[in-house]
Amino acid sequence: MNVLVLHFPGAKRAALFNDERLENLRRLMDMGCFGALAASGEWNVLARQENHTLSLMEYFQQADKLCVETTNPVTLREKLSVGDWDYLQYTAASYPADNWSADDYLRLDQEVGEALQELSDDTVIAILGADCFVLVSANNPISGEYSGGVAADIAPTLVQLTGFPLPSAAEGTSWVAGMELNNSSGLTADEQQILRDRLSGLGYI
Amino acid sequence: MMKKVIVIGLDGFEPKIAEAMMARSELPNLQNVREQGGYARLGTTYSAQTPVAWSTYSTGTNPGGHGIFDFLSRDPKTYLPVMALSRYEQKNAFVLPKVVNMRRGIPFWELLSARDVPSTILRVPCAYPPDPVKGRLLSGVGVPDLRGGFGTPTFYSTRKDLHADQSEKVVAVNVEGDRVATQVIGPRDPKTKSDHKFDIHIQIVKEENKIVITSQGQPDKLEVQLGKWSKWLKVRFKVGMMQSVTGIVRFNLRQIEPEFELYASPVNFETEEPLFSISHPKEYAHELAMKIGRYYTAGMAEDHDGLNLGRFDEAAYLDQCRIVMRERRRMMEFELGRFERGYFYCLYDTPDRLAHMFWRFREAGHPSNRHHGYNAEYAGAIEEHYRECDAIVGEAMKAVDDETLFIVLSDHGMNSFQRGLNLNTWLYENGFLALKPGVQPGESGDFFQNVDWDKTKAFALGLGCIFLNLKGREANGILNEEEAEQTRQGIERGLSGLVDPERGAVAVRSVSRREQIYSGPYLHEAPDLLVNFSEGYRVSWDTPLGGVPQGLFVDNHKRWGGDHVIDPALVPGVLLMNRTFRAQSPSLVDLAPTILNALGVPKNAEMEGSDLLS
Numbered sequence: 001m002n003v004l005v006l007h008f009p010g011a012k013r014a015a016l017f018n019d020e021r022l023e024n025l026r027r028l029m030d031m032g033c034f035g036a037l038a039a040s041g042e043w044n045v046l047a048r049q050e051n052h053t054l055s056l057m058e059y060f061q062q063a064d065k066l067c068v069e070t071t072n073p074v075t076l077r078e079k080l081s082v083g084d085w086d087y088l089q090y091t092a093a094s095y096p097a098d099n100w101s102a103d104d105y106l107r108l109d110q111e112v113g114e115a116l117q118e119l120s121d122d123t124v125i126a127i128l129g130a131d132c133f134v135l136v137s138a139n140n141p142i143s144g145e146y147s148g149g150v151a152a153d154i155a156p157t158l159v160q161l162t163g164f165p166l167p168s169a170a171e172g173t174s175w176v177a178g179m180e181l182n183n184s185s186g187l188t189a190d191e192q193q194i195l196r197d198r199l200s201g202l203g204y205i
Numbered sequence: 206m207m208k209k210v211i212v213i214g215l216d217g218f219e220p221k222i223a224e225a226m227m228a229r230s231e232l233p234n235l236q237n238v239r240e241q242g243g244y245a246r247l248g249t250t251y252s253a254q255t256p257v258a259w260s261t262y263s264t265g266t267n268p269g270g271h272g273i274f275d276f277l278s279r280d281p282k283t284y285l286p287v288m289a290l291s292r293y294e295q296k297n298a299f300v301l302p303k304v305v306n307m308r309r310g311i312p313f314w315e316l317l318s319a320r321d322v323p324s325t326i327l328r329v330p331c332a333y334p335p336d337p338v339k340g341r342l343l344s345g346v347g348v349p350d351l352r353g354g355f356g357t358p359t360f361y362s363t364r365k366d367l368h369a370d371q372s373e374k375v376v377a378v379n380v381e382g383d384r385v386a387t388q389v390i391g392p393r394d395p396k397t398k399s400d401h402k403f404d405i406h407i408q409i410v411k412e413e414n415k416i417v418i419t420s421q422g423q424p425d426k427l428e429v430q431l432g433k434w435s436k437w438l439k440v441r442f443k444v445g446m447m448q449s450v451t452g453i454v455r456f457n458l459r460q461i462e463p464e465f466e467l468y469a470s471p472v473n474f475e476t477e478e479p480l481f482s483i484s485h486p487k488e489y490a491h492e493l494a495m496k497i498g499r500y501y502t503a504g505m506a507e508d509h510d511g512l513n514l515g516r517f518d519e520a521a522y523l524d525q526c527r528i529v530m531r532e533r534r535r536m537m538e539f540e541l542g543r544f545e546r547g548y549f550y551c552l553y554d555t556p557d558r559l560a561h562m563f564w565r566f567r568e569a570g571h572p573s574n575r576h577h578g579y580n581a582e583y584a585g586a587i588e589e590h591y592r593e594c595d596a597i598v599g600e601a602m603k604a605v606d607d608e609t610l611f612i613v614l615s616d617h618g619m620n621s622f623q624r625g626l627n628l629n630t631w632l633y634e635n636g637f638l639a640l641k642p643g644v645q646p647g648e649s650g651d652f653f654q655n656v657d658w659d660k661t662k663a664f665a666l667g668l669g670c671i672f673l674n675l676k677g678r679e680a681n682g683i684l685n686e687e688e689a690e691q692t693r694q695g696i697e698r699g700l701s702g703l704v705d706p707e708r709g710a711v712a713v714r715s716v717s718r719r720e721q722i723y724s725g726p727y728l729h730e731a732p733d734l735l736v737n738f739s740e741g742y743r744v745s746w747d748t749p750l751g752g753v754p755q756g757l758f759v760d761n762h763k764r765w766g767g768d769h770v771i772d773p774a775l776v777p778g779v780l781l782m783n784r785t786f787r788a789q790s791p792s793l794v795d796l797a798p799t800i801l802n803a804l805g806v807p808k809n810a811e812m813e814g815s816d817l818l819s
Contacts, residue, residue, distance in 0.1 A: 026448055027447070028299065030444070064261055
């Protein structure tokens with residue numbers, strides 16, 4: 001599984017979650033979970049070991065994952081379209097640090113929409129604002145609004161969704177710890193029903 | 206050269222019935238067109254089906270040039286039947302799917318647009334998503350309902366012993382006092398695998414034989430009279446915390462006592478915010494609704510399933526057919542009123558949908574009548590409807606002037622469907638299709654369940670299509686080219702002239718190889734063989750979705766007692782024009798060149814037919 005983190009440090013929850021025009025974001029919110037993020041710890045710190053702070057990206061690097069970090073939207077687009085990454089972390093730098101306008105949120109949604117075009121189904125997507133998150137992954141067992149999360153929980157949650165073991169001394173708490181992750185299977189009876197639904201009403205059959 | 210070409214399409218309008226009626230002077234407007242110009246039977250396509258035939262009309266090519274061969278096709282990776290008209294393409298799970306029209310080729314209105322000749326095109330099949338055109342286009346057959354299918358109705362009943370058939374939903378309800386609380390069923394949620402629902406509250410007003418439906422929809426209170434079709438109710442489904450979709454639904458109240466029974470149509474796209482665009486320009490569908498009122502947007506407007514499953518009766522179906530005809534006529538009149546030059550097209554689908562359901566009353570001995578009763582009152586229902594079509598043609602002719610080419614045509618005819626052939630069972634009995642060890646025909650469900658693909662040479666799906674299990678093409682293909690040829694020959698030999706032993710009649714006239722009947726860039730997508738049935742026969746109900754039932758021939762017990770998917774030579778359409786035309790074997794491929802030439806635009810190299818007026 002790949003991990004895509006889109007970090008918009010200036011985006012605030014109140015605007016981000018209440019603007020009906022942000023179609024891409026709203027679709028993702030419906031697909032996964034979202035919520036407020038209390039400012040406890042740093043989202044990209046996975047663990048604090050004796051003399052070392054293990055970042056999320058470092059952890060994936062140690063696991064031989066191809067990791068990319070960028071603040072440049074052009075680089076982001078290039079990387080997405082070529083697809084040579086396992087972990088891609090984008091921190092949006094070309095936005096105001098604070099006091100975003102409505103247009104800034106629209107631009108965010110557009111950037112998110114463009115990024116989505118290039119993904120494979122098994123991607124774990126985290127969109128992070130100043131005080132909030134949206135988390136989407138096919139195997140994510142949590143849906144809807146999730147409350148009580150803190151920034152430090154993001155890294156361990158992402159690690160568990162990708163199926164990797166958590167290091168000892170992890171900073172935050174994985175939200176999916178101990179939960180059974182969703183898995184996808186072949187054509188189930190239910191999908192046959194969908195197919196039947198689509199063809200029914202034809203009359204001839 | 207003409208300033209205007211006006212085309213009225215009458216889907217499935219059968220020449221034998223029309224000719225007899227014209228001989229009795231019962232279709233005065235059609236006779237008028239015939240006298241001004243001419244009449245001929247119009248050659249249809251292999252196979253004789255609405256989407257195939259109208260796509261050939263649109264592109265001027267045989268199906269090998271536009272890629273529509275049947276309502277259904279198969280996914281070579283899974284052997285599963287798929288809807289052949291359009292496809293949803295989704296790049297990944299995170300983005301919205303896109304609808305892609307599987308009718309390829311170039312429709313002639315594209316050539317008109319390029320030469321700045323405007324078009325008004327109402328309800329043309331296989332233009333979904335809508336073709337961009339100079340002018341206006343409203344999509345027809347191919348537009349799904351809100352659940353993504355051809356149409357899933359819902360039946361509400363207090364009876365506890367009802368079970369849903371495969372193409373409907375059944376909701377058990379309770380009457381509490383004079384109230385029923387229930388829900389309109391909307392699209393499926395792919396994640397939770399449950400249906401989105403919209404709450405409705407029903408108040409029964411027994412003394413007035415009606416109910417009042419109260420909801421958050423529009424209107425907030427909707428009256429439904431016993432036995433009558435209601436007006437449209439606009440409903441909104443919340444498909445997530447963040448998103449919603451709207452649709453329109455109408456009801457038919459079947460019974461208040463002793464059981465409460467209510468029928469709800471499939472939920473159609475609403476025109477203001479359709480889930481996917483159904484017109485070009487995008488806003489056009491809604492502009493039209495503002496002018497003429499809400500209308501059926503689903504490609505299959507008539508609820509033939511409701512009648513087929515006995516959820517309502519023939520009278521209610523006829524009522525609904527009239528509603529559809531009326532709204533289509535309003536569309537036509539409104540658009541003809543502002544039509545000045547170029548190409549105009551309006552399709553009436555109802556002659557086809559009505560004849561499918563009323564054909565059995567023409568034949569007292571039709572097997573369907575043993576199950577559903579025979580009512581002589583309906584023996585002339587198709588003729589009566591044809592008179593209504595004739596009146597519409599008369600209305601359209603008011604827009605005809607000296608510089609107008611006026612055309613009335615049908616895409617295919619209609620015939621009897623009394624007996625069905627279990628094509629997969631025939632393939633099984635003749636060693637072309639294998640079932641898994643220990644499984645017998647009748648123990649295998651649809652979708653080719655229990656078919657042993659490692660030993661199967663050929664399989665049938667759709668309305669008479671046979672595909673070979675070719676190595677390198679199908680997922681578990683086993684035939685090399687030499688074996689494929691033997692298989693083709695074996696099936697041709699065995700099926701051609703196949704006799705129905707119970708009736709002593711030839712059920713299959715011939716088998717066509719795709720190379721004999723198709724050519725062009727999409728030939729490779731065609732079924733390998735096509736079965737050409739005799740009059741009265743068709744593939745059985747179990748065949749299209751890949752069933753292997755017991756026995757070869759079965760009586761058709763369904764109310765759907767007429768059909769046209771037989772040897773195309775037996776089901777031509779009609780063609781009438783207000784100009785003298787070449788009456789010798791005109792066929793659907795000739796229409797595009799004829800219309801283009803009339804408007805002074807040259808045909809393209811792909812078009813196979815010729816101008817019927819020259």
